[in-house]
Amino acid sequence: MADALTVLRHKADNAGWLDSAASCQLQDVHGLYQQRAGLLLYPDSTEVVSEIMAFCYQHELAVVPQSGNTGYVGGAMPTSDKQVVLSLQKMNKLLDVHAANNTMLVDAGCRLAQVQSQAAAHNRLFPLGLSVADSCLIGGNLASNAGGTSVLRYGNARDLVLGLEVVLANGRILEQLQTVRKDNSGYDLKQLFLGSEGTLGIITKAVLKLFPRPQSQVTALLGFTQLQQIVDLRDDLSEQCGESLVACEYWQQRCVQQALRYNANLQQPLVDIYPHYLLVELNSTLKCDLTSLLQQIAPQLNCEHIAITEHVSTIKNWWQLRATFPKAQRQLWTHLGSGLKHDIALSVEQIPEFLVTMKSRLLEQFEHLDIAVFGHLGDGNLHYNIGTMQSLSASEKQQINHLVYDQVMSMGGSFSAEHGIGQAKRSLLTRYKSPIAVALMRTLKQCLDPKQLLNPGKVL
Amino acid sequence: MADALTVLRHKADNAGWLDSAASCQLQDVHGLYQQRAGLLLYPDSTEVVSEIMAFCYQHELAVVPQSGNTGYVGGAMPTSDKQVVLSLQKMNKLLDVHAANNTMLVDAGCRLAQVQSQAAAHNRLFPLGLSVADSCLIGGNLASNAGGTSVLRYGNARDLVLGLEVVLANGRILEQLQTVRKDNSGYDLKQLFLGSEGTLGIITKAVLKLFPRPQSQVTALLGFTQLQQIVDLRDDLSEQCGESLVACEYWQQRCVQQALRYNANLQQPLVDIYPHYLLVELNSTLKCDLTSLLQQIAPQLNCEHIAITEHVSTIKNWWQLRATFPKAQRQLWTHLGSGLKHDIALSVEQIPEFLVTMKSRLLEQFEHLDIAVFGHLGDGNLHYNIGTMQSLSASEKQQINHLVYDQVMSMGGSFSAEHGIGQAKRSLLTRYKSPIAVALMRTLKQCLDPKQLLNPGKVL
Numbered sequence: 044m045a046d047a048l049t050v051l052r053h054k055a056d057n058a059g060w061l062d063s064a065a066s067c068q069l070q071d072v073h074g075l076y077q078q079r080a081g082l083l084l085y086p087d088s089t090e091v092v093s094e095i096m097a098f099c100y101q102h103e104l105a106v107v108p109q110s111g112n113t114g115y116v117g118g119a120m121p122t123s124d125k126q127v128v129l130s131l132q133k134m135n136k137l138l139d140v141h142a143a144n145n146t147m148l149v150d151a152g153c154r155l156a157q158v159q160s161q162a163a164a165h166n167r168l169f170p171l172g173l174s175v176a177d178s179c180l181i182g183g184n185l186a187s188n189a190g191g192t193s194v195l196r197y198g199n200a201r202d203l204v205l206g207l208e209v210v211l212a213n214g215r216i217l218e219q220l221q222t223v224r225k226d227n228s229g230y231d232l233k234q235l236f237l238g239s240e241g242t243l244g245i246i247t248k249a250v251l252k253l254f255p256r257p258q259s260q261v262t263a264l265l266g267f268t269q270l271q272q273i274v275d276l277r278d279d280l281s282e283q284c285g286e287s288l289v290a291c292e293y294w295q296q297r298c299v300q301q302a303l304r305y306n307a308n309l310q311q312p313l314v315d316i317y318p319h320y321l322l323v324e325l326n327s328t329l330k331c332d333l334t335s336l337l338q339q340i341a342p343q344l345n346c347e348h349i350a351i352t353e354h355v356s357t358i359k360n361w362w363q364l365r366a367t368f369p370k371a372q373r374q375l376w377t378h379l380g381s382g383l384k385h386d387i388a389l390s391v392e393q394i395p396e397f398l399v400t401m402k403s404r405l406l407e408q409f410e411h412l413d414i415a416v417f418g419h420l421g422d423g424n425l426h427y428n429i430g431t432m433q434s435l436s437a438s439e440k441q442q443i444n445h446l447v448y449d450q451v452m453s454m455g456g457s458f459s460a461e462h463g464i465g466q467a468k469r470s471l472l473t474r475y476k477s478p479i480a481v482a483l484m485r486t487l488k489q490c491l492d493p494k495q496l497l498n499p500g501k502v503l
Numbered sequence: 504m505a506d507a508l509t510v511l512r513h514k515a516d517n518a519g520w521l522d523s524a525a526s527c528q529l530q531d532v533h534g535l536y537q538q539r540a541g542l543l544l545y546p547d548s549t550e551v552v553s554e555i556m557a558f559c560y561q562h563e564l565a566v567v568p569q570s571g572n573t574g575y576v577g578g579a580m581p582t583s584d585k586q587v588v589l590s591l592q593k594m595n596k597l598l599d600v601h602a603a604n605n606t607m608l609v610d611a612g613c614r615l616a617q618v619q620s621q622a623a624a625h626n627r628l629f630p631l632g633l634s635v636a637d638s639c640l641i642g643g644n645l646a647s648n649a650g651g652t653s654v655l656r657y658g659n660a661r662d663l664v665l666g667l668e669v670v671l672a673n674g675r676i677l678e679q680l681q682t683v684r685k686d687n688s689g690y691d692l693k694q695l696f697l698g699s700e701g702t703l704g705i706i707t708k709a710v711l712k713l714f715p716r717p718q719s720q721v722t723a724l725l726g727f728t729q730l731q732q733i734v735d736l737r738d739d740l741s742e743q744c745g746e747s748l749v750a751c752e753y754w755q756q757r758c759v760q761q762a763l764r765y766n767a768n769l770q771q772p773l774v775d776i777y778p779h780y781l782l783v784e785l786n787s788t789l790k791c792d793l794t795s796l797l798q799q800i801a802p803q804l805n806c807e808h809i810a811i812t813e814h815v816s817t818i819k820n821w822w823q824l825r826a827t828f829p830k831a832q833r834q835l836w837t838h839l840g841s842g843l844k845h846d847i848a849l850s851v852e853q854i855p856e857f858l859v860t861m862k863s864r865l866l867e868q869f870e871h872l873d874i875a876v877f878g879h880l881g882d883g884n885l886h887y888n889i890g891t892m893q894s895l896s897a898s899e900k901q902q903i904n905h906l907v908y909d910q911v912m913s914m915g916g917s918f919s920a921e922h923g924i925g926q927a928k929r930s931l932l933t934r935y936k937s938p939i940a941v942a943l944m945r946t947l948k949q950c951l952d953p954k955q956l957l958n959p960g961k962v963l
Contacts, residue, residue: 140516143738144850144883181709188687199685202662223848224882225920226658227648227698229932229962230944234694238687255745278603283786285715286746327746331791387841388683390604422684423604459684471735472689490950491943502689 047102048081051127054098055253060084060091069112069120069128072178074372076117080107080128087133089208089216089247097214098244099127105499108241110152110183113175115384116465118240123502134190134247140165145253146205146222151182151246158251167253170197172290174366182246188238190461194327195421196252196289199461200237203406206250207233212243212492220250228376235491241498243491257326261333262358266317266348270395275345276321277391277420283340287333290324291421298368298415298440304372309364313348321346321420322361368417369426376413383443385427387451388460391420401427401450409443424460448475464502472502504716507562508541508585514558520544520551522610529580530571533833534744536577536926540567540588547593549676549707552634556705557674559587565959568701570612570643573635575844576925578647578700582960591642594707599897600625605713606665606682611642611706618711620897627713630657648698650921655881656749656786658713659921666710667693672703672952678708690770693824695951700923700936703951703960717786721793722818726777726808729930730855734780734821735805737880744887745798750784758828758877765831769824781806781880782821793958836873836890843903845887848909848920851880861887861910869903884920908935924962932962 045053055061056221067080081104086092105126117421121128139148140167149158156176162169165391172192173179179189185207189200197203206221207464219233230262240380265276273293280288296318303309312320325333337351352358376382389397398416398452405412418425435443448471458471473481481503488495488503515521527540541564546552557567565586569579591612599608602625609618616636622629632652633639635782639649645667649660657663666681673939679693691717696704725736733753740748756778763769772780785793797811812818836842849857858876865872871892878885887907893905908918908931933941941963948955948963 087888088791141850143734143852162871188691190687198662199687201691202658211939211943215939217943219940221917222850222915223917223920225650225654225848225879225884226917227650227659227918228917228928229923229924229936229940230703231648231661231694232696232943232949234691234939238691243690255741258745265600274603285718287789326791327787329747329787329789329791329796331789336789388685390601390682392603415802419685455682457681457683457686457688459688460683461687464689465689468688477678477691479671479675480679482691483671483677483692486950487690487947490946497798498575 046126047155048103048158049444051098051104055084056083060086060095071117071120072113072175073115074109075115076120078121079124080121081125082127083130084127084351085130085133089210090279091218092129092210092245092247093214094131095127096210099496100213100494102164103494103496105496108186108245110173110176110180110186111154112185114187114465115386115462116467117466118463118498118501119183120466121433122466129245131180134242137161139246141222142167142253143395144222145252147253148220149181149249149251151180153181155179155181155184157383162253162454163256166256168256169203169251169253171200171203174369181249182370185237185246185249186241189423190419192290192292192419194419195291196286204233204237204249205252207236207246208248209236209246212494212497217244220248222250231311235487238463240465240502242488242502243497248292255328258328258330259333260326261337261351261353262361263323263337263343263349263351264361265321265346266313266315266322267346268317270398273319273395273420274392279344284325284336284389287325287327288323289326290322292322292365292417293425294320294322294365294417296320297413298417299364301371301375301415302364302367305374306367309367310360312361313350314365315348317347322365324338354495365417367389371378372415372428372430380431380433381435381440383429383431383440383446385444386396386424386460386462387427387447387452388422388424388457389454391423394420394423394425394452397450397454401447404446404450405429405443408446469502506586507564511558511564511587512542515544518551520546520555520806531577531580531928532571532573532635533575535575536580539584540581541585542587543590544587545590545593547908549670552670552705552707553674553676555587555589556670556672559956560673560954562710562952563956565956567958568705569628570640570646571614571635571638573639574643574647574925575846575922576927578923578925578958578961579643580926580932582926586959588707589931591640593735598708601682602627603715607711607713608680609641609709609711611640611708611804613641613868615639615641615644621715623716625715628716629663629711629713631660631663634829637753645697645709646699646701647705647923650884652750652752652879654879655751656746660692663712664693664697664709665697667706667711668708669696669704669706672957673952677704680708682710684918695947698923700925700962702948702962703918715788718788718790719793720786721797721811721813722821723797723809723811724772724821725781725782725783725804725806726773726775727779727806728777730779730858732805733779733855733880734907739804740783744785745785747785747882748783748785752781752782752825752877753880753885754780754825754877755780755875756780756875757875759824761831761835761875762824762827765834767829769827770820770839772821772824774808775808777807779803782825823935825877832875832888832890840891840893841895842899843889843891843900843905845904846884846920846922847887848854848882848884849911849914853914854880854883854885857910861907864906864910865889868906926960929962
């Protein structure tokens with residue numbers, strides 16, 4: 044008798060769920076993980092997902108849902124060649140824009156950029172802002188509760204959802220595609236699936252919240268020399284600009300330098316060079332003069348330089364520079380030794396102390412580290428990235444990681460602000476989470492996925 | 504051997520968890536439910552709650568957590584005289600305001616008004632807006648995912664929380680009092696408890712999000728004659744004012760009339776009388792002239808009258824009138840026959856059609872109904888309230904309720920927008936929710952409260 048995987052392969056071949064051009068040898072977008080899958084399926088409807096899940100449940104095949112595969116923690120990659128990877132790429136219809144109600148119904152496989160531009164075409168804003176918008180899919184954004192550059196003002200992906208359709212481990216379809224903005228009719232089940240990285244169910248459709256488009260907008264780049272100015276600047280901007288402060292991104296000069304080396308077409312963002320930068324974006328749904336506002340408060344801001352602009356090309360250049368940091372670091376550090384990423388969160392006023400303490404702790408124990416930090420400062424989220432100038436052993440890497448995360452956790456922070464747990468941070472979960480929290484997570488997993496078939500080896 | 508309740512009473516007496524002035528004969532604030540409790544306890548710390556819960560778990564005593572008891576669905580009332588009511592009133596410390604981080608740590612028993620004023624004292628806003636702010640407690644607000652008048656702009660109670668401490672059914676304490684704004688380190692367990700009405704755990708502390716205080720504010724009252732104008736007005740206000748539109752409350756003249764009869768000190772809100780009113784509040788964290796903005800767009804708004812004001816006393820009078828509606832309806836309708844409340848949500852543009860259809864369906868089958876509707880129009884939430892001019896049998900009441908909810912659900916709405924399920928709407932849950940959703944809710948309940956001791960007879 045053929046094994047279940049073979050039976051499913053035949054079934055998929057007959058039903059047209061395979062893509063002959065696609066290989067089962069998989070790699071994530073950043074090249075961090077490689078793994079062969081048992082089978083790579085492309086369902087084109089919720090019903091097909093349901094049928095596949097029911098089959099896999101009956102035959103105890105593990106299933107890995109995959110969206111754009113742009114995550115950093117291997118959450119969408121299989122962990123063995125017995126697993127069925129279920130790509131959502133062919134479920135990519137923008138089903139309904141309801142501009143009057145500020146909602147949009149989408150298939151989970153829609154690209155984020157597609158969602159953003161469809162909202163814009165209806166004079167609305169879908170505010171989730173990620174540098175991988177062209178390749179990531181909304182289903183993955185929701186399953187990983189994506190963050191990005193506008194969380195300060197609009198919240199995480201979780202906050203942008205009104206309704207979900209989810210296929211459960213046994214193939215049953217939980218359809219809760221509400222478009223109403225208030226609904227206290229029982230437990231809010233969608234919360235279980237948002238941010239659970241495909242380990243509790245597979246998101247197949249969503250009703251997203253849209254927002255009025257800003258009428259006014261201005262962007263500024265600030266250069267400064269002292270770490271402590273971070274806190275003053277964030278406080279003053281927050282005090283003077285209130286909720287108009289949409290983005291407040293921090294860059295160290297080292298990141299800029301790496302990006303310029305990676306792409307010779309990029310330019311120094313300001314005439315002079317500063318150790319630290321803040322990229323600030325203000326917007327408002329009112330017609331008001333935000334440029335004047337920034338110009339007025341500029342003299343009081345504790346920074347050495349501020350460039351204020353409404354020029355689209357300047358703004359684009361700054362954001363392009365920002366979007367280059369991860370690529371530049373990956374290339375440089377992979378070439379030299381290894382790169383260690385730490386996606387952490389703290390309260391903003393702790394950040395200067397953290398940066399000073401962390402650097403000295405690391406350099407006490409390791410030489411030749413290349414520390415280059417950027418992040419979403421407005422919400423306290425730093426990408427504390429380290430390049431090692433030589434190849435390190437797994438235990439040395441773990442030692443560095445623990446140094447960083449121990450420090451973060453001792454300050455009441457988060458060891459995974461926006462990237463999630465995936466494969467990469469499972470051991471950190473048991474290291475840092477309270478045993479009661481981990482036990483409750485396991486209880487939920489057991490409840491929703493009793494055969495442990497959904498995205499195994501992730502999160503828990 | 505003494506029974507467990509007697510043992511707990513002795514234990515509580517020795518430990519000082521009783522209040523000699525309090526009676527076990529309980530009634531909710533609105534006088535809708537009466538029930539004797541087995542025991543009424545006033546723990547003053549999380550540890551005491553934990554100790555009580557562990558005892559009750561061991562001895563299989565049911566526990567009903569109670570905050571301000573201001574809900575409309577009997578969610579905080581016991582359902583038998585064997586149950587232990589656990590009042591959170593003595594856990595009322597505002598533990599820490601962290602203005603720079605825009606967070607506040609509070610005990611669950613803090614009054615909402617206390618939280619609001621403490622935020623204001625630190626030049627911050629805690630935006631949850633309820634007419635019972637003086638008597639409701641924040642723990643209850645969170646457990647019921649309270650809505651209110653600012654949801655349009657700031658979201659429900661769920662959206663205002665960063666961290667929670669919860670005592671589980673077995674007495675164990677789940678402490679997740681994060682103050683960071685981004686945290687994807689595992690399942691977001693707090694979501695389980697927010698809005699689950701004390702049936703999955705008891706919220707004992709919370710980290711709340713604070714917001715910048717508005718720098719500019721204006722309020723207006725609009726009078727109009729045709730239902731269809733609702734949609735035009737909401738669209739135009741939303742288009743012109745964007746996210747500055749914080750409140751958009753709908754009143755029928757019948758509600759105003761009832762309030763004026765109830766309290767002779769109240770005045771007609773506008774010089775002339777209109778069948779419909781909208782109370783509109785704009786604010787902004789920018790210093791800008793919202794009064795001019797409203798004056799400018801006023802001529803284009805499809806209404807018969809608009810009164811725009813920044814006068815605190817006028818604004819207070821309007822909101823006081825609004826806050827009187829529930830009391831006035833209760834008194835009038837209890838006196839005449841009975842009052843039936845329906846807390847529903849629809850998409851805004853469906854509301855005129857709903858109001859017309861609903862009224863004609865009801866009047867086809869019942870004579871002498873007094874329909875008086877108000878609600879949070881901006882987010883589609885109506886309080887569709889009906890007074891019957893005679894006493895109705897339970898089955899007649901149910902018939903009216905089903906007429907209303909069937910219509911709402913056929914239009915894709917919610918049968919409980921902000922009041923929750925409690926005791927009152929349990930049968931509606933099985934009537935309207937999909938069997939898969941109800942089954943999943945039961946699975947969660949079984950998981951977190953295997954002995955079914957937490958707030959029994961509520962929600963499920």
